[in-house]
Structures are given as C-alpha cells and as structure tokens.
Amino acid sequence: MEALLEVQGLCKTFKQGEMTFHALKNVNLKVNKGEFVVVMGPSGSGKSTFLHVLGGLEPLTSGKIMIERQEIKDFHEEPHATRYRREKIGFVFQFFNLLASLTAVENISLPLVLAGRSEVEANREAACLLELVGLRGFERRRPAELSGGQQQRVALARGLVHRPQLLLADEPTGSLDSKTSEDVLRVIVQMKKTLNQSIIMVTHDPMVATYGDRIVFFRDGSIVGEMDGSGSEDRRDRSLVIYDRLHSLNEDKTA
Numbered sequence: 001m002e003a004l005l006e007v008q009g010l011c012k013t014f015k016q017g018e019m020t021f022h023a024l025k026n027v028n029l030k031v032n033k034g035e036f037v038v039v040m041g042p043s044g045s046g047k048s049t050f051l052h053v054l055g056g057l058e059p060l061t062s063g064k065i066m067i068e069r070q071e072i073k074d075f076h077e078e079p080h081a082t083r084y085r086r087e088k089i090g091f092v093f094q095f096f097n098l099l100a101s102l103t104a105v106e107n108i109s110l111p112l113v114l115a116g117r118s119e120v121e122a123n124r125e126a127a128c129l130l131e132l133v134g135l136r137g138f139e140r141r142r143p144a145e146l147s148g149g150q151q152q153r154v155a156l157a158r159g160l161v162h163r164p165q166l167l168l169a170d171e172p173t174g175s176l177d178s179k180t181s182e183d184v185l186r187v188i189v190q191m192k193k194t195l196n197q198s199i200i201m202v203t204h205d206p207m208v209a210t211y212g213d214r215i216v217f218f219r220d221g222s223i224v225g226e227m228d229g230s231g232s233e234d235r236r237d238r239s240l241v242i243y244d245r246l247h248s249l250n251e252d253k254t255a
C-alpha cells in the first residue's frame with residue numbers, strides 16, 4: 001500500500017505564560033492512500049490539536065509532515081498555508097459551519113470560487129458532489145431547510161469539492177442522532193471508495209469508530225496503541241472492544 005501521509009516525530013507545544021505545555025509529543029503515523037484512520041483518546045489527549053496541525057491551522061513545533069514523500073515545509077505560513085489547505089486538505093467539523101444565506105450548491109462551490117474557479121464551473125462541480133452525497137434535488141435549499149444529517153452531507157460535499165487527498169474530520173457526527181450518524185458515515189465510506197481519499201477522523205463514539213479501517217489511540221499527546229476497525233466483524237461486537245480499550249486509557253489516566 002502506498003503512503004499518502006507520513007508524520008514523523010511531530011511535537012506541538014503551547015506557551016502558557018512561563019510554562020510550556022506539550023500537547024503533542026513525538027507522534028509518528030503513516031496513512032495510506034484511500035485509508036480511513038480514526039483517532040480516539042481521552043479528553044485533552046491532543047486529538048484536535050493533531051488534526052489542526054495536519055491541516056495547517058496551527059504551526060507545528062518540531063517534526064516532519066510529508067504528503068506523498070514531499071515534506072510540507074512552512075505550510076503554516078501564508079501564503080503557503082492557504083494554498084496547502086485549499087489544494088490538499090478537506091475539513092469537516094462537528095458543527096456544519098454552512099453559510100445560512102447560501103443554497104446547498106452555493107455552499108459547496110464556495111471553496112472553488114474562493115480558489116478562483118468560475119462560478120459556472122464551480123456550481124457544476126458542486127452539483128456533482130451533491131449528487132454523490134445523495135442529495136440530488138436539494139440544490140437550491142438553504143441550510144435551515146435541511147435536516148442535520150442533510151446539512152452534514154452538504155458540509156462533507158463542500159469538504160471534498162476540490163478533491164483533496166486528505167479529509168480531516170473532527171467529530172463529524174458529534175451533533176447527530178445515531179441513525180443519522182450511520183447515514184453520514186456510510187456516505188463518508190462510499191465517498192472514500194469513489195474518490196480514493198484518505199480520511200483521518202476524530203470521534204469519542206466507539207460505534208462511529210468501527211467504520212474506520214484502523215483506529216489509533218492517543219493519550220497525553222502520544223499515540224499509545226492501535227487496532228483495526230470492524231472489517232467483516234459485527235459492528236456492535238467491535239464497538240464493545242473499542243469501548244473497553246478507550247475505558248482502560250481513561251482509567252490509566254486517572255490512576
């Protein structure tokens with residue numbers, strides 16, 4: 001399998017007055033093309049910080065991030081950061097962050113328009129993505145006229161419209177009920193297959209984690225273990241195993 005992303009010795013510190021807080025400590029991770037990696041761990045273990053650094057939203061302190069064996073140098077500084085984010089990375093967050101005054105198609109096409117593509121071309125691409133996430137016919141709806149799951153599917157289409165190599169998803173189903181979460185996850189897995197994207201997704205929910213190919217566990221800013229997703233195993237059985245592992249990480253933390 002060919003690696004898309006390689007993270008080596010990644011460290012991230014935050015200055016808090018006189019003190020230095022180590023949010024990420026020597027993180028190493030390889031993600032293959034088309035692989036869906038889930039990140040789990042106790043609250044404060046560095047999961048969101050990891051996504052933010054990977055996505056160029058936060059500068060790294062030390063270490064290397066490589067995409068297709070090319071080191072992404074200085075991508076946290078403008079204008080490289082914006083270009084890196086616009087070309088290589090797609091984001092989906094817990095709160096869909098759709099613009100209320102724009103239609104579904106306009107929300108999806110916005111990243112392309114901002115990147116300088118013509119409106120006609122951008123809207124054509126956006127309509128194509130909207131169809132891929134199963135929302136054909138909803139082109140002209142505004143966010144308030146869509147359900148939570150439909151809004152998240154629009155947000156997913158927006159995150160993928162520029163065909164990024166890597167999709168970073170931070171609790172994308174965190175504000176959805178379990179049935180709607182399943183629908184969105186199925187769409188994510190389907191999109192991954194269609195577009196051969198790599199995905200890194202943070203979640204607290206063991207059932208959601210079963211959709212990944214691989215789960216990595218963070219604790220205190222480091223990766224402390226990993227396991228496979230459900231594969232052909234029953235999703236419920238696998239989620240119990242994941243729950244157990246997560247629980248033991250939480251227990252170790254308080255021990």
Ligand SMILES: Nc1ncnc2c1ncn2[C@@H]1O[C@H](COP(=O)(O)OP(=O)(O)OP(=O)(O)O)[C@@H](O)[C@H]1O
Pocket residue numbers: 014015016021023041042043044045046047048049050
């Ligand atoms: N901008 C910042 N300044 C100082 N400390 C920060 C900053 N951002 C995050 N941290 C700290 O880094 C640690 C990791 O935070 P992060 O948000 O990555 O954790 P998390 O695993 O995503 O947690 P949760 O599951 O609660 O969302 C926390 O202790 C947090 O307080």
